[in-house]
Amino acid sequence: MTDVNELLEIAIKETENLMHNERFLVKDLFKGYEWNRIPRNDRLLLGTLFLSYVNKTNGKIQAIEKTSSKQQKYKVML
Template structure:
């Protein structure tokens, strides 16, 4: 299993496949079975690292509202 920094890089790279205006969760960037193989603690850390990446980069990803279960939603803006 890749470490959390490798998972972060995979998630960032996967955002290149999303369309402008698309709303997504970090879990959407992984296949279901891949996501389920990541431990809960690593998923939480990955979510924190991804949010930090979005807030500190000048990329096209914007953090928007959270889901009812507390998962952060993101949106792809103009590239």
Template sequence: MVDVNQLLDEAIKETDNLQENEIFLIRDLFKGYVWNRIPVKDRLLLGTLFLNQVNRTGGNIQAIEKTSSNQQRYEKICK
């Protein structure tokens, strides 16, 4: 059973390892096999929660455009 709040915490912590101006998708914050083991419904929920967290905190992560497959892209900015 996957705890989406725990995954959200892990994703937020992993953003500390990104370089300034680096563009990423949420799936980039997880190892491939870990991401593939997360059920699709939980991935969608994780995406929504991550976007809400980014918009609410106004930290050094900024939502930018979506990809052609409708995945939200983010950028780590300097604050």
């Protein structure tokens, strides 16, 4: 299985394919079967690391509201 840091790099790279004002969850950055193959604890850690990355970079991605299932939503800015 892929290391969590490698998964984070994949997720960050995948954000380059998103359009302005697009809203997404971290799991949206992976194909369904790929996301389901990541162990739950690694998915949770990946979510935490991605949020930390977004907060530290002040880049084109912004954390917005959470879903009813407590998943962090993001939005692509300029």
